[in-house]
Amino acid sequence: MIMSRKWIQALVFLMILTTVLAGCGGGSTPKENTDNASSGKEQPAEKVKLSLWHNFTGEDLRAKAMRGIIEQFQNDHENIQLEIQAIPPDGYRQRLKTVAAANELPDVFIMHPGTIAKEFSSAGVIQPLDDLLNKHADWKDGYLPNSFDDFTFDGKIYSAPMSLSPTSILYYNKKILADNGLSVPTTWEELLHAVEVLNSKNIIPIALGNKAPWLAQSSILSSLADRVTGTEWFNKAVLQDGAKFTDPEFVEALSYMQELAMVGAFQEGFNAIDTTQMEQLYAQGKAAMMIEGGWAVTNLVASASEDILANTGVAILPSIPNGKGDPNTVSGAIGVGPAMSSKVEGAKKEAAEQLVLALAGPEAQKITLEANQLISFKAELDKSKVNPLFADLYELVNKVGRTPVYDARLTSQATEAVNNGLQELLLGAKPEDVAKKIQDAQEQGLKE
Amino acid sequence: MTTAARTRAFIIAGLLPALILYLLFVVVPVFWSSYYGFFSWKGIGEMKFIGLDNYTEVLKDEIFWKSFVNNLYIVAYSVFGQVPIALLLAIVLARNSWYQRFLRASIFMPMVLSSVVIGLIWGYIYHPQIGILNFLLDSLGLSSWKLGWLSDPKVAMYSIGPPIIWANIGPYLILFIAALQNIPGEMDDAAQIDGATGLRKLFQITLPMIWGTIKVAIILCISGSLKAFDLIFIMTRGGPANSTELLATYMYNNTFNIFRYGYGSAVSTSIVIISLLLIAGSQFLMNRNKNVA
Known part of the structure; x- marks a missing residue:
């Protein structure tokens, strides 16, 4: 008797579980029948x-x-x-x-x-x-x-x-920069100088929201690394044909990336906030700059005050000393x-x-x-029909060349490795170690 | 047929449809998924048989073991956080006066919030710039205690604790209150006559009487913690740098972000095995304890 009660208990338990599970799965019943019924009348064949x-x-x-x-x-x-x-x-x-x-x-x-x-x-x-x-x-x-x-x-x-999505646009607040005697940074030196000045005034130099970790990869590294390594190297490394992500030029690119975090270019806790919160920091005038894709224009138009919006300019990332890549480019994907x-x-x-x-x-x-x-x-853009900031972006992107975006070319595994690796890197991991992980992932990803 | 046998036959017949559904949609997929674990497969296209490669990779995968340890953290938060706190609250709030009912309702409230909402709320509490927590520390003059609650890999896993405990106390509280109210009044009276009051009554009458419920709660805690996913996914996405990765988020990433269905399946099979081992182990421990007592 004891045995059988246990069995019944077990069965009851299973039954409850099944009902719960059945409830979860009921969402997607096909709706085709109704369509048939309504369309049948007007045009039979x-x-x-x-x-x-x-x-x-x-x-x-x-x-x-x-x-x-x-x-x-x-x-x-x-x-x-x-x-x-x-x-x-x-x-x-x-x-x-x-x-x-x-x-x-x-x-x-x-x-x-x-x-x-x-x-x-x-x-x-x-x-x-x-x-x-x-x-x-x-x-x-x-x-x-x-x-x-x-x-x-x-x-x-x-x-x-x-x-077309340029992924790496530097949005800057003209007023904040001018008030602090700065201009849009076009070289690495100028960028570091701007970071120093802004930090001394307690203004966030560059807003970053890297909780969903693709942002640092897609918007910053894609352009920054291309400036250092050149596009040719990247294309080879993707195919693992004559170049590897452990090569010194890529490690150097990662070091530049890390330098940004180490000199305090980003606000604290950038790995815990998402892109929307990052845009808020910029839109509220708390940050002087922000690096995001061209898609951010629509969001800024919707959320930034008119004052901030009117003072916003767009630029490409600064050049890197002795870089092998063309500095007059922006990473972008169709x-x-x-x-x-x-x-x-x-x-x-x-x-x-x-x-x-x-x-x-x-x-x-x-x-x-x-x-x-x-x-x-x-296609010709009729500027009267679009937002002025978008018109600026249109002009900028048409002026510069286009380089590949990392996650559009890398295998899914390597993309994941870059994304997580950059989080580690920005927190202080060694560039060599991060590069090694990316290399291993790309190698493995190509095999599968 | 005797009446008892007929009733039993009826019960079994009634349960059969549900049992079949359960086997078909839960048990079979578990085995199916462990079978996928033997292949290199991207979800579409050809499946390549690679034997035990995925499983050996799981065993050697640092992030998998890190996720496992993080899951143990969650188990610890639940077993040593949720259960004792819920028990304490249940003992304090077992009576039915209006303010006790009000307190019970407020403690239960997070249960009716979706975990997305809870994740967002705590995300804002921990927010590095505009978070309430850092603001409070500032206004108390404790600025040096401020931390990157979710952004510092060394701290993030601890910051996950409070939201998880806070959000899940409700059901255990209800469970314990029900158990407490089921203790017959005669027991209380008898204890009083025998002079057992206060702590002594708690440890010698109340707790032994609801020990069965506590056991159920602990098992629920362990199994619930092993499949924890949603809160973490909303709050940190397993980051920064995998520091809050859980088995379930890791499996999800591999399967649906990297599209390594084979490897993801191997990870999920490992989760099943680990869960079974942990639950069997905990049940063994608790039964032994009872026998000793």
Whole structure:
């Protein structure tokens, strides 16, 4: 009897657990039936159905503009019915990965360049867009040089970038700098001097929020290291072909990075605050400078006071003494682009191609630019239509060259190693040790 | 069939569907995931069989062991923080006057907040520039005690303790109060007649009477701490420099950030094994204690 009571107890326990778990899993039932019912009445036949996933869920100008384009497309094409899923950017890649693993990608979806696109193309779950691009020469040729690099695998182009993101822009408060007798630092010396002066006045020299540790990598190291090592070295090191991350030039780049933290260029506790809080520090006038990507312009426009905004200037990172890289550059990556599932064919493919063109074609590029988002497409900017700070950024980026962003080229493992390594480095770890970890991770990542 | 047998058959039939679901969606995936651990796999594309490589890598992985130690910290916070504090509060707040009910409600309140909210609140308490904690220390003239609560790798793991204890006391408090109120009144009376009051009554009557509940609470604490994830993920993301990495956040990073599904699966299998060992060990210890007593 005692035994059997134990069994029943165990069963009851299992049952409770299952109910709890079942409750967790109930969120994602398919909703297709309702769509069938509503569309059946108007046009009984010949309606092409397309599923579209995108991550333009925000309330910023660009997301709104993109949703506008999609809506317009829906209105213009009565014979195409879009089944749209908008997924917040944070979980977007994971969702895509998961459905890709089950080979159930949506017909058309917004895809990130670089690693994820490469994996999708080598797994054969997306199809190339070469035919479509070649049909529209004005579109293909309108792009800036190297725009397709991060979407091209085995000589085929799998997507067309919808935007351009410079990741390393120095935002500075003209008033604070001028009040302290400083100008925008263009050399390392000037930067160190500015840090010293600002610290003596109790002003944060450079705001940094590196809790999500990609920021120091993407926004600071990508440009800084390129100044020291040159792009050629980086390209070799990525392939592990004639260069390694343990090479003295990269260790030197890490030392420069560390020097910034050691002389107190960043406020205290930078590893505990996130990018939003970092932008707050700048927007509230507590910090004289901040280094972030071009995307920060929209956030600053939304959160900074008019006074601060009017006094904000944009620049590239200062040059490094005896650096091998071109100092007149900014690290930057092309943005997302529409991709087509390899399962799309026939009439569906035609419709999907129209959608891709609507999302990334010349028209869409212009709309994107006017929504304060840089593009890697040749288009004139009507400055009256955008924020003045964005116009400055547009001018700056068009003036300088573009170098690769670390996380867009490194393997996922090495990216993780750089991100965590920089946190250690900024807290005082030895540059040689950090470099070793990055080297090991890249080597291992290439093998898998 | 006797009535007893029929009842039992009915109960088993009733439980069967749930049991099948449980096996299918919990037990099978656990084994499935340990199977993935034998492959080098990115989530999509080809799976390459690599034998025990992932598992040996786990054993040699410094960050894995660091995460394990951090998990033990969390276990310690729960077992030596949550349980005693909840027990103490339960003993103090066991009666049903209005202010005791009010206090109980306030202690229980964090339970109804999502861990995201709790993480954000404590993130702001610990904030290096505008945090309440540093502000308080400043105004008390204790500026030298100010620390980078979440940004200093040496301190961060300790700073995680208070939020975890604060957020999870509620359910244990309820558990203990229920157990205390279940002690029959006759026991109290008998103890009084025998002259057992105060601490003596606490240690010789009350605690032994609710020992079973305490044991359950400790097991819940250990298993809960081993799967801790959300608070840390919100507050530090395992950083700075992996100093607050937990087994679960490490597994998550490997699987969903680096896309090493095979290695992530090996890590999660190791978590299952470690959890089973710890729970079996703690149960063994507690049962032995009871026999000695």
